[in-house]
Amino acid sequence: MILTVTLNTALDITYRVRSLRPHSSHRVSEVVERPGGKGINVARVLAALGHRVTVTGFAGGGTGRALRERLGATPGVVDALVPVGGATRRTIAVVDETTGDTTQLNEPGPPVTPAEWAAFQDAYGRLLASASVVALCGSLPPGVPVGAYAGLVRTARAAGVPVLLDTSGEALRRGVAARPDLIKPNADELAELTGSHEPLRATQDARRRGARAVVASLGARGLLAVTSEGHWRAAPPAHVRGNPTGAGDSAVAGLLSGLVENLPWPDRLARAAALSAATVLAPTAGEFDPTAYEELLARVAVTTEASAA
Amino acid sequence: MILTVTLNTALDITYRVRSLRPHSSHRVSEVVERPGGKGINVARVLAALGHRVTVTGFAGGGTGRALRERLGATPGVVDALVPVGGATRRTIAVVDETTGDTTQLNEPGPPVTPAEWAAFQDAYGRLLASASVVALCGSLPPGVPVGAYAGLVRTARAAGVPVLLDTSGEALRRGVAARPDLIKPNADELAELTGSHEPLRATQDARRRGARAVVASLGARGLLAVTSEGHWRAAPPAHVRGNPTGAGDSAVAGLLSGLVENLPWPDRLARAAALSAATVLAPTAGEFDPTAYEELLARVAVTTEASAA
Numbered sequence: 366m367i368l369t370v371t372l373n374t375a376l377d378i379t380y381r382v383r384s385l386r387p388h389s390s391h392r393v394s395e396v397v398e399r400p401g402g403k404g405i406n407v408a409r410v411l412a413a414l415g416h417r418v419t420v421t422g423f424a425g426g427g428t429g430r431a432l433r434e435r436l437g438a439t440p441g442v443v444d445a446l447v448p449v450g451g452a453t454r455r456t457i458a459v460v461d462e463t464t465g466d467t468t469q470l471n472e473p474g475p476p477v478t479p480a481e482w483a484a485f486q487d488a489y490g491r492l493l494a495s496a497s498v499v500a501l502c503g504s505l506p507p508g509v510p511v512g513a514y515a516g517l518v519r520t521a522r523a524a525g526v527p528v529l530l531d532t533s534g535e536a537l538r539r540g541v542a543a544r545p546d547l548i549k550p551n552a553d554e555l556a557e558l559t560g561s562h563e564p565l566r567a568t569q570d571a572r573r574r575g576a577r578a579v580v581a582s583l584g585a586r587g588l589l590a591v592t593s594e595g596h597w598r599a600a601p602p603a604h605v606r607g608n609p610t611g612a613g614d615s616a617v618a619g620l621l622s623g624l625v626e627n628l629p630w631p632d633r634l635a636r637a638a639a640l641s642a643a644t645v646l647a648p649t650a651g652e653f654d655p656t657a658y659e660e661l662l663a664r665v666a667v668t669t670e671a672s673a674a
Numbered sequence: 675m676i677l678t679v680t681l682n683t684a685l686d687i688t689y690r691v692r693s694l695r696p697h698s699s700h701r702v703s704e705v706v707e708r709p710g711g712k713g714i715n716v717a718r719v720l721a722a723l724g725h726r727v728t729v730t731g732f733a734g735g736g737t738g739r740a741l742r743e744r745l746g747a748t749p750g751v752v753d754a755l756v757p758v759g760g761a762t763r764r765t766i767a768v769v770d771e772t773t774g775d776t777t778q779l780n781e782p783g784p785p786v787t788p789a790e791w792a793a794f795q796d797a798y799g800r801l802l803a804s805a806s807v808v809a810l811c812g813s814l815p816p817g818v819p820v821g822a823y824a825g826l827v828r829t830a831r832a833a834g835v836p837v838l839l840d841t842s843g844e845a846l847r848r849g850v851a852a853r854p855d856l857i858k859p860n861a862d863e864l865a866e867l868t869g870s871h872e873p874l875r876a877t878q879d880a881r882r883r884g885a886r887a888v889v890a891s892l893g894a895r896g897l898l899a900v901t902s903e904g905h906w907r908a909a910p911p912a913h914v915r916g917n918p919t920g921a922g923d924s925a926v927a928g929l930l931s932g933l934v935e936n937l938p939w940p941d942r943l944a945r946a947a948a949l950s951a952a953t954v955l956a957p958t959a960g961e962f963d964p965t966a967y968e969e970l971l972a973r974v975a976v977t978t979e980a981s982a983a
Contacts, residue, residue: 380779380781382779385696385777386696386777387694387695387696387770387775387777388770388773388775388776388777389777389778390777390778390780391777391778391779391780392780392782393779393780393781393782394782396781396782427736427737427739427740428736430736431736457766457779459779461696461697464697466696466697467697468694468695468696468697468698468699468700469698469699469700470689470691470700470702470766470768471699471700471701471702472689472702472705473701473702473703473705
């Protein structure tokens, strides 16, 4: 199975309001809740592609219960979340019906005790035994050490399980040094890691820092991959308009599924780029449009890229 | 005991953010949750004043469970909420740390089925048997008929229990026609009910529509009372600055406690005005500052008011 790790899971709540105006009161016309956090989003896309996925990380409190109830109703996803004393965070996306804009409010997440962190590491070690690949996704909740992902990368490598890391800031910097098989930063994360805003140069620099392969997601410019086998760019046929929420998570799902199917790099990248664009096009944030995916997959252009000077 | 009814209870959540900007993403630095809805706020103030209070209304889902857990930890308040299949609504108050402004997002509340509404009416009838006074507070959740408060007013009157109604719009209009003992509209609610923006004239008109007594809360201008025993105005000694959230609920608590203690009208009004001002002054929204309350109580001016022409 594919294993995804979401240490800071979330109950994602979407509110629709007529028009969001600071310092006033709003009636919410629609409330939608779903399980969230990057690794859970990745798992949902993988399950929709027909893969068997197990999710782990932390869940607790009433929000954690709500998250797990909904996760239990998601076909193809196995819940191996570890209990935590604090409550799983909420994220609130407020959609302004007049402008279509979204305003995001993200809670920090529950404090994780040293005993809970140790319990997670035990569970993670056991789950790796039956994992074909593992993805470590998203932010760290309070109490989890900033070097957490570096440790989890090393455990996966020791177990012989390929590991993808998708996080940001200091957690990414430390995780990269532990030599993950693949990282998938976006343009901002890549610039923060390397200090360079020139994507190809920055991507090559990220490899030198320890990542065996780097796939940078550059929004409308598609994906840029730097691997030991070559450098590629994968882009959808035209600029797609829509909601980019979850597009990066869909790209991670595409990369993971391509890896477990042993696809050549260009095919993995085409799949990741098509899934990402099909997520931007879907009416619901974070979902992908299967018909659009199939159409885009045939039309994504994957080109080889020269090295930076 | 004093009985308060909150048909649309809420889990009140307060977020602190650096600065709220629409169409951007925010880290929430602090999350505070507490049981909410007008009748529950009234009960909390009454309990702090030393009264025995029972709260009823609806609660359901994970949010209802969170609300009841916190309510169970509130000394002096007895939980007689009736289960509902849907989830209790959340209200989110987003406090901007830069400006101090609050932006409010209110969910609509769970749909209430006819069977649930019937179960509530049964419970309400039983609770009235041991109630010295009842307060009907706040908005109606979806599915509860707009004439609900009119029916609950009639049931209370038939049981010989004095009834205070604090709601707005059509629910207030219909409730007033059922002849409640007291209503406590704010200036907007009073204008909507009567069509008049002149408070004394509007207050007298509200009595003609059926309310036996009317206490209008006019913000910084204090309270205006029109009763069969006379007309009064009660105002704090000076304009108080702070957060007016819950000031109206504290006024209701003051009026109820004065009623069950058989205080003369001027003393009830002084208590309500002092509690209301002490709520504006308190650092936490909806709480009241007990020291400020005692000081203000001695200094509230209650004056008799001539009738409108």
